[in-house]
Amino acid sequence: MSQTTTGLGRREFIAAMVLGGLSVSRAFAAADALGLGDKMVQVIVPFTPGTTPDLAARLYSQRLAETAGQPFVVENRPGASGIIGLGAVAKAPADGHTIAFSTNTALTLPFVYNTVPFDVLDSFQPIAMVGYTNFVLCVHPSLEVTTFGQFVEYVKKNPGKVNYGSPGKGTFHHLCMEMLAAPLNLNMVHVPYKGSAGATTDLLAGHIKAMFQPVHIAAPFVQEKRTVILGSTRKEQDTQYANIPPLASVGATGYDAEAWYSVVGPKGMKPDVVAKLNAEINRLSDTDVVKSTLAKQGVISKKVSPAELQAISKAEYAKWQQVIKTAGITPE
Numbered sequence: 546m547s548q549t550t551t552g553l554g555r556r557e558f559i560a561a562m563v564l565g566g567l568s569v570s571r572a573f574a575a576a577d578a579l580g581l582g583d584k585m586v587q588v589i590v591p592f593t594p595g596t597t598p599d600l601a602a603r604l605y606s607q608r609l610a611e612t613a614g615q616p617f618v619v620e621n622r623p624g625a626s627g628i629i630g631l632g633a634v635a636k637a638p639a640d641g642h643t644i645a646f647s648t649n650t651a652l653t654l655p656f657v658y659n660t661v662p663f664d665v666l667d668s669f670q671p672i673a674m675v676g677y678t679n680f681v682l683c684v685h686p687s688l689e690v691t692t693f694g695q696f697v698e699y700v701k702k703n704p705g706k707v708n709y710g711s712p713g714k715g716t717f718h719h720l721c722m723e724m725l726a727a728p729l730n731l732n733m734v735h736v737p738y739k740g741s742a743g744a745t746t747d748l749l750a751g752h753i754k755a756m757f758q759p760v761h762i763a764a765p766f767v768q769e770k771r772t773v774i775l776g777s778t779r780k781e782q783d784t785q786y787a788n789i790p791p792l793a794s795v796g797a798t799g800y801d802a803e804a805w806y807s808v809v810g811p812k813g814m815k816p817d818v819v820a821k822l823n824a825e826i827n828r829l830s831d832t833d834v835v836k837s838t839l840a841k842q843g844v845i846s847k848k849v850s851p852a853e854l855q856a857i858s859k860a861e862y863a864k865w866q867q868v869i870k871t872a873g874i875t876p877e
Contacts, residue, residue, distance in 0.1 A: 579613045579825060580818045581641050586610075586617045589645040591630025593623045597842050601675050601806055602646035604838055608829050609822075626715070627651050628661060635663035639813035641822070644672065649805045650717050652862045656869040657715035659876045666862060669809040671854035672819055673826035676844040677805040679760045680721055680778040681789060685751045686770065693775040693795040696755075697729055704732040709755040710744035713737045715874065717804050718744075720865060721757040721778055723872040725797055748772065759804070760786055761843030778802040806844065807854060819851050 588606050590599045599621060606617035622630035631651060637643035654661045663669075682693070688707075690696045700707050711719035714737045726733060736753050738744040748756045749771050760783065766772040776792035777783055780801040783791075793800040808826060810819070827848040829835050836846050849857065 579609070579641075579821045580815070581613055581615065583615060584640075584642050585615060586613070586641070587637075587643045588617050588619045589630045589634050589643065590619060590621045591623060591627035591645060591647060591651075592621070594621050597678070597844060598646045598648055598806055600842055601839070601844070604835060605646075605675070605808075605826060605829055608835070609825060612825055625658065626654060626713075628654060628658065631665075631669075632662050634809065634811055635668040637811045639670070639811040639815075641810065641814055641818040644808055644810045644822070646675070646806065646808055648717075649807070649858070649861050650715075652858060653715055653720065653865045653869065655876070656866060656874065657876055666858060668812055670812050670814045670819060671851045671858060672808040672810055672814075673823045673851070674847050674849045674854055674857075675806040675808065675826070675830065676839050676846040677779075677803040678843045678845070679783050679786075679803060680717070680757045681760045681763050682721075682725070682755065682775045682778075682792065683748065683758050683763050683766070683772045684755045684775060685748060685753070686773055687751050688754055688773075690775070691773055693790075693792060693797070696775055697731065697796060700731045700733060705734060707755060708734040708736050708753050710736045710738055710748060710753040711756065712741045712744055713739060714877075715869075717802075718757045720868055720872075721802055722755070723874070724802060724868045725792065725800065727868070727871045729797070759843045760789065805847070805857075807858075823851055 588602050590602045592598050602619050606619050610617040622633055627647060631645060631647060634643055634645045652665050654665055684690060684696060688696070688699060690699055709722055711722070713719065719735065719737065722733070722735070725731070733755070744753065744756055745758070747753045749766065757778070760777060763772065763774055764786065767774050774789055776795050776797070777786070777789050778792060778800065780791050780793040783789060808822070830846040830848050839846050
């Protein structure tokens with residue numbers, strides 16, 4: 546378990562503001578800008594340190610602590626693809642003092658695991674979106690294909706002979722390939738790994754022939770001529786990578802997927818607390834330091850309202866439910 550406290554204590558924060566010339570009443574008002582009183586805020590990350598949700602949590606928590614004048618404590622509670630950490634959030638008091646930085650893959654948990662002790666939609670209060678990551682379809686050069694059309698043709702001529710990797714069953718990488726394969730009737734073999742590192746190593750060595758990866762991870766390997774990128778998952782053209790076409794534009798009609806990161810709390814939070822947290826997180830997402838730090842992790846910041854995040858989550862849930870059903874993936 547990893548735990549970090551960020552921000553001044555409330556008393557120190559108020560004292561500093563009073564010494565700086567503010568009245569005590571105005572200092573208290575500033576310290577309670579998020580409507581959270583004087584209690585510590587626990588920020589749960591249901592994944593290991595160093596992951597994108599973890600880095601985002603620490604980036605925002607430091608700045609939220611400065612706004613609120615109270616500690617925001619980041620705690621990693623990894624395990625069972627996020628079930629352990631999110632379960633703790635679902636059971637926490639809905640007073641705004643427990644929030645989580647999570648991902649859209651959490652919405653697929655009930656389709657992959659037999660036992661999930663919460664409802665992935667109804668047990669949580671959507672607060673804000675942090676941003677999204679574009680993924681790309683990568684293949685090993687030994688396939689001797691340079692376009693998506695050539696890849697489809699190759700797979701159809703070699704049914705069941707092309708193996709592709711992912712960090713594990715039900716991961717975003719895995720589901721992206723399933724969503725691609727079904728409508729095009731592509732017969733490939735899934736090789737699940739325990740994490741991205743092993744899968745990437747074997748892709749570069751040619752032991753597996755294809756894999757979806759975050760674009761910022763994949764791009765350097767292309768420059769080194771160790772892999773070939775055939776297209777990106779988002780239907781919009783990625784302006785940072787203008788030479789990579791969306792898969793939807795090169796033969797995968799209607800294809801659209803992105804990994805996104807969000808902030809949620811327990812269901813039942815007060816609307817005014819949710820609104821204040823949303824406004825502050827969105828404000829932070831507009832700052833240069835947050836934008837640039839996220840960009841280094843391949844994340845493009847995105848601002849939405851709590852209601853918009855709820856609608857996006859419901860649509861995402863329905864999309865992946867259909868993909869998983871079509872692929873015949875069963876919960877374990």
